[in-house]
Structure formats: C-alpha cells, structure tokens
Amino acid sequence: MEVCRRPGDGEEGGGELLLGGLHKFTRYTVVVQAFNQVGPGPLSEPSTAQTMEDVPSMPPEDLRCVGLTSQTIQVSWQPPPTSHCNGLLQGYKMHYEALLDDQWPGVDEGDTRKTTALTALLTSLRKFTNYSVQVLAFTRAGDGVVTKPLVCTTEEDGAPAEIKVVVSSSQSLLVSWLPPNDPNGVLTKYNLYTRIVDGRDELNHAKRNLPSQHTSYESKGLQQHVEYQFWVTASTRVGEGHSSRVVAQVPTSRGQFTL
DSSP states (O other): OEEEEEOOSOTTSOOEEEEESOOTTOEEEEOOEEEOSSOEEEEOOOEEEEOOOOOOSSOOEEEEEEEEETTEEEEEEEOOOGGGTOSOOOEEEEEEEEEOTTOSSOTTOEEEEEESSSEEEEOSOOTTOEEEEEEEEEETTEEOOOOOOEEEEOOOOOOOEEEEEEEEETTEEEEEEEOOSSOOSOOOEEEEEEEEEETTEEEEEEEEEEETTOOEEEEOSOOTTOEEEEEEEEEOSSOEEEEOOOEEEOOOSSOOEEO
C-alpha cells in the first residue's frame, strides 16, 4: 500500500491521505488516530469505502467447443478467477470466425455475441468448416482479457446428386450419380440401396457398398416387368450422410432413360 499525504490546514488542522496500491473492487475500513507528545488519542469511528471496478484481468477459463452437427457448434466456458474479475461481471462476449482456405480468419464469416450464460450454440454454420472461437468477460468498466483462439470443426455431411437409372439390357439396369455438391469431408464409400416392388408388394431390399471412386453400378440378372428402385448415400469417416432421391426403372427389351 502506498500512502501520500495531501496538505491540510496545518499541523493542528485536518488533512488528507491518499491510499494507493490497493486491490481493485475491494472494500476497505479506515480509522484515524491522533497523537501528541503525551501519546495516542482515541480511534475515530470506522469509515468504509470500496475501490472502483476495473476490467477483468484474466480471460474466462476452460473454453471448449464441439461440433454437434454439420452446421452447429456448442461452445462453453467458465468465469475468470474471482480474484481477477475486478468487479461484477455483466456478461460475456463471444467472437467466432470461419477459417476458410488459407485465410486467417475468414472474411465476412464471423460474428460477436453477448450473453450472460456460460454456453452458446452456434447455428447455420458452414458444413465441415473450421471455426475460431474466443470469449471475454466484461464489467461496467469495460472488456476484459480475451481467451486464446480455440478451433472447432462442424461435422461432415452430404448427399449424392443427379442420380439416374438407365436400362442397359433386358435384364440389367445401370445406376449412376454424381458426388455430393458439398461433401463436407473425405468420402470413404457409397451405399447403394435397391428395392424391388411388384405392384404394392415390396419383394426385396438390399444394400451394396461401393468404393468412393465409383459413381455408377450395373445391376444384372434382374427380372423383366418388375420395378426396381434405387437410392444412394455417401459416407465419410464420421458416418453415412443424407440420401439421394429415389429413382425407379423396369427392365425391358427396349432401353429407356428415367431421370
């Protein structure tokens, strides 16, 4: 503690002392005692005062984030240490930005939110994209220290596009598709589903795994005048994505296209 005397009315008059080096946002009790050559006199009545608030001097702790879906991230944190809040916390500011290509951070791909909670849900994000997240606490005095950036990634997702089926022979159908427009990850395989329908009856249902490099499959040994339905999904390391639309065709002796 630092003590600085301010001039008063003289040795027998009043005066002021400036107490410095105190803790921020801390209540102090002060008493004054006069003394002379004979000795000290009685203590004054206690007087209590509190130093003013300041901004937090440490960032929030235990910042975490996890990708819940292909477009959603959950973020959580804990308050700064009590001894470093330096006031009454009014809330938190969380800033997040997409990290696109070689940009750090992405341009026009971020936002800042205010909250009084210790968690936040980020929605409508880019699929399979890295996001940088930072959080700070603030008091009435202003913003505190911001956390170091934490990178979190949205999950992978995606459906194959432009699926079609073509009659290749009287007992064969050729199914083809395009990779997902937005694969949101590295494709590991395709899952081709087949359903046989005779009138209102479903006769069979099958699934076939195909390498990720293949975007077509010829189904052979089929029955004529029976409807075959096909749809396909793409898989990444996370799992299976959304399904394409269902296409149908009936093997005949004359080739036809069904789009």
